[in-house]
Amino acid sequence: MTQHKDTPMSPPAVQLTSITKTFGAVIANDAVDLTIPAGTIHGIIGENGAGKSTVVSILYGFYTADSGSIEINGQPATITTSADAIDRGIGMVHQHFMLVPNFTVLENVMLGSEDGFLLRKGKAATRKELQRLSDEYGLNVDPDAIVETLPVGLQQRVEILKALRRGARILILDEPTGVLTPDETDRFFDILRGLRAQGVTVLLITHKLREIMEVTDGVSVMRRGRMVAHKQTAETTREELAELMVGRRVELTTPRIAVTPGPVAMEARNLTWRGTRGVARLKNVSLQLRAGEILGLAGVSGNGQPELLDVLAGIAPVQEGEIIVGDRTINSGSPTDPAELRALGIAHVPEDRHRRGLVLPFEARENAVLGYHNGPKTGLGRLLSPRALHTHCAELMERFDVRPPNPKLPAIGFSGGNQQKLVMAREIEPEPAIMLVGQPTRGVDIGGISFIHAEIMARKAAGCAILLVSVELDEIMALSDRIAVMNAGEIVGETARDDADYRRIGLMMAGVSAEGDAA
């Protein structure tokens, strides 16, 4: 391998000219141009459905463009399969890792380049290659560790090693920080800078403005299938990028409303919950929700938050510990179900709106009563009235600005932000006393985020007790009055919003308990 020397005169690593791609009647990419100078970190930012994924899918050979041309390092390139892309030195790390969990790091990296019938030779070569990569880029991973035993940050490193092993000089990263703690994100950015120093070109797809500002050299903004701007990161601001993404001015911060917290509305005491294999997913979790207060639950995804929400919402049974709502005590001897909790005034915006929050093939008007389908507003007796559903849904759509305002459109036909508005509308409309809110803005565009944040804040002002579970620390910091941090199924710390800072919460999220914590 020769060391790359990139002079300022070298051709751009990637040049896309006038790429157009349609799916049926939908134009995913409309004459997209993109130039990425070699040896830089370049960001592509845009809302969901803006066409970011389509662009990189075309570059990586998952899709073929209808028209337009691709040049890699100044050479025209025809890329119709991933193999073509790999041949051209393009590597991709997917948002969801493509690793075999019970293989070792070495075996995962070797996969696809075993080199012959017996593994011996391939293994030796891969081990040598891993050592070289580790020396060259500072990507240290134990080659014999089983992948599923590694923390997520290291698993991601394995993905990058896989790409580099195949000779990638252009690395595409699709939403790479979604599963990382703030601390892991910082280290991850250091790796990217190290790669850049070695002449690797990095293409970073993200929806987080903060990351773009922190790590990229240049940024391209997409909106509705078009490239709307190319900027040098140093010469732009978060506000300008947000405006370019959405096409109008947006407020990035939600004004906080000061409310004096009322009495405890819901309390969880020492909840312990085991999954199907007896693994404890929740350990001794206790928390209190007060009227007129937002309790933010921070934590990296997969640390017990979905299980906690399921138990609190009555979907999963209480095994140990108890939940107290008003004068009702719920424990293993006196179980509950979601219908009863709804009747007790608890609304639940689930983390996963595609799986839980909505029945995707159902029309919007049917989804608008999910969980409330036995209520008096939806029909008479045992019958459900389509007309009542329609009117009810149309009202919600108007009040919450769901677009398109078509109650007959199946839920799957709405954008992520509008799906979430529909779920929020359904849960807020009965004016619940308690709200359990999971990842309210996951996959929601910037315009939608401020709307949803404002709605949550308005509920708080109206005296609702709110539990806000989010992996976005920014969101927790923006909305909460108190912040609890969850790690490995435990609440590792709790603090008032005003005493919280990113660093301390970040450390707690990583499992380092904050010493000297008054909570």
Added chain:
Amino acid sequence: MTRLPAWVEYLLIPLMNLTMAFAVTAIVVVLVGESPVEALSVLIKGAFVYEGSLGYTLYYTTSLIFTGLAVAVAFHARLFNIGGEGQAYLGGLGALLIALALQDWLPGILMIPLCILGAAAFGALWALIPGWLQAYRGSHIVITTIMFNFIGAGIMVGLLSGSLMRPGQSNPESFLFADSARMPQLHTLLGEYGIEIGRSPLNLSIFVAILACFGVWLLIWRTRWGYALRAMGESEPAAQYAGVPVPRMIVTAMCISGALAGLMAINTVMGDQGKVTLQFPAGFGFTGIAVALMGRSHPFGIVLAALLFGALFQGGTELDFEFQTITREMVLLIQGLIILFSGALSLMFVPWMERRFARKVSA
């Protein structure tokens, strides 16, 4: 996201799939040395034109509506009820037991509804056990319903050659239904008013079938229960979130499905044979799967699909009769091809259609 216009999705595509099935059949007919045009003409005449043939076609259609609805109701909960055959078989037993128990006391006006209930109840019972096993024990419904077809068949052979066997018979078949427990046939009923139609086993069950279609439509699309059922079928996590008691729904859905399959017996046993014979469901329980599949699990579609399969069954008998080289198996071939093209290959024309008719529906 794109969506096809309704007439393309529900009319044009099924018609094209059907045409493909008949086109392939035509090739086979040519290969055995007959004219496909002539064969088709015999098939159509045999199903609709010859005297009494329409009655036979509708008689078979009635059976298929029941078994098709049975599969459809379960399918809305994403349960594959393969046990329609056994449930129909046991349904016959239910009707028979009621008829035998009450034949000395009750007039037809009370007897027939009770026998119908008996058939439904026994069909439901035969689906309840697999449903319960799926809901609370995790046994797969496909496996258990298939097994229950065999268990049901075993029980029926035992009874029909044992305690329920009519004396003086060489074949295993049951005691006869009293006249008060027989479903009146249409040609006799209409004959009393001076209207002559060809003799056929077509009986009042067809009206029960049409009522059942309306009932299923109402249940699935207009009740809170049907809403919960569909939600569970489309997404079990979402149904749990909504507070739907999933295991209980599974059991109830299977019972309704089994009851509908059991009703098939009233058409055959009470409407035609007047006794329970060995293997009387004759595969109609299984054909119900194809009917539901082709009818997109919607009662209206099921009526059309049942009519198609009923016509094939009746017309096929005529084919067998008219041609030396074409046998009844040809009908099985057509049925197989229809299932292949409208089931396994049902999406074959969709990409092509989307290019022509797709409309953008997203925001």
